Amino acid sequence: xxxxxxxAKIYVARVVAGASTGAGTxxxxxxxxxxxxxxxxxxxxxxLLKDTSVGFSKSGLATKSSATVTPTTAGNFDGVNVGVAxxxxxxxxxxxxxTVASIxxxxxxxxxxxxxxxxxxxxxxxxxxGTYTFAGDIPIIAGTxxxxxxxxxxxxMGARLIGNDKRPLTWKDIRAWDRxxxxxxxxxxxxxxxxxxxxxxxxxxxxxTRLMLDVIPSSANTLNLRYYRSFNTTGTNIDIPDNYLYxxxxxxxxxxxxxxxxxxxxxxxxxxxxxxxEDAAEDDAQPTDDDDADQCLKSxxxxxxxxxxxxxxxxxxx
Numbered sequence: 001x002x003x004x005x006x007x008a009k010i011y012v013a014r015v016v017a018g019a020s021t022g023a024g025t026x027x028x029x030x031x032x033x034x035x036x037x038x039x040x041x042x043x044x045x046x047x048l049l050k051d052t053s054v055g056f057s058k059s060g061l062a063t064k065s066s067a068t069v070t071p072t073t074a075g076n077f078d079g080v081n082v083g084v085a086x087x088x089x090x091x092x093x094x095x096x097x098x099t100v101a102s103i104x105x106x107x108x109x110x111x112x113x114x115x116x117x118x119x120x121x122x123x124x125x126x127x128x129x130g131t132y133t134f135a136g137d138i139p140i141i142a143g144t145x146x147x148x149x150x151x152x153x154x155x156x157m158g159a160r161l162i163g164n165d166k167r168p169l170t171w172k173d174i175r176a177w178d179r180x181x182x183x184x185x186x187x188x189x190x191x192x193x194x195x196x197x198x199x200x201x202x203x204x205x206x207x208x209t210r211l212m213l214d215v216i217p218s219s220a221n222t223l224n225l226r227y228y229r230s231f232n233t234t235g236t237n238i239d240i241p242d243n244y245l246y247x248x249x250x251x252x253x254x255x256x257x258x259x260x261x262x263x264x265x266x267x268x269x270x271x272x273x274x275x276x277x278e279d280a281a282e283d284d285a286q287p288t289d290d291d292d293a294d295q296c297l298k299s300x301x302x303x304x305x306x307x308x309x310x311x312x313x314x315x316x317x318x
């Protein structure tokens with residue numbers, strides 16, 4: 001029952017007589033975009049839940065004379081991390097087993113280019129747009145505290161280290177670290193994580209929020225992140241499961257009617273939009289679905305694992 005965006009605009013526009021073409025479908029498109037935004041802010045939708053294990057693919061401009069790869073579209077490589085494995089698919093270019101050796105950043109924190117561990121192969125001189133596939137989970141690098149989040153990231157659901165030292169990580173707001181971790185330059189084994197944007201949204205285009213660990217890791221590991229992705233608002237089909245499709249589209253219809261009514265009753269429209277402000281404030285105050293531990297009692301083991309310096313010893317199962 002998946003519906004194309006074209007047909008969805010027609011369906012939404014039909015709520016207004018004679019508005020199924022032209023300006024009417026333009027208004028319907030705006031109502032659908034508003035609906036995506038409202039639903040994204042409303043709650044953490046389980047149908048948007050995914051993790052980093054599968055990796056992702058992006059197109060980029062490959063030049064054989066250098067291991068540096070610049071994306072054809074700004075922001076395409078924003079979710080890439082140093083140490084992740086890379087494969088390539090193109091016309092003439094080839095790439096042997098490679099990883100991301102380093103990343104060059106723009107002044108606003110977005111990724112300008114990546115540097116591969118090996119140079120492209122193929123013809124005498126290759127400058128082509130190919131598809132780069134980056135392996136899944138985030139490589140944790142000793143001495144590095146901050147990591148790039150997936151480009152479709154919206155909110156975290158959970159994180160765990162899955163390398164030699166396997167453990168779940170506890171979500172903690174960054175202000176709690178500032179109050180409890182006196183020296184944030186000391187290296188150790190991470191127990192907690194958060195997300196943080198070191199750049200103002202006014203200076204960037206892609207919201208380069210990063211994942212941060214409570215301490216600088218002293219050894220390499222691998223991190224698996226479960227997260228809620230953003231809605232895909234530019235795809236061919238409406239990004240909603242079939243069992244919610246018409247609920248979503250009827251909400252968009254209501255938004256379209258509301259916009260049309262605003263021409264006759266602007267005061268009423270302005271009053272109704274106060275709810276949008278309240279929803280935005282609530283969404284900003286609740287950035288994660290992984291803070292349950294701060295709202296309930298903890299077991300002795302969990303308390304010890306997170307705050308090992310304030311208890312008598314480790315939890316003993318026996």
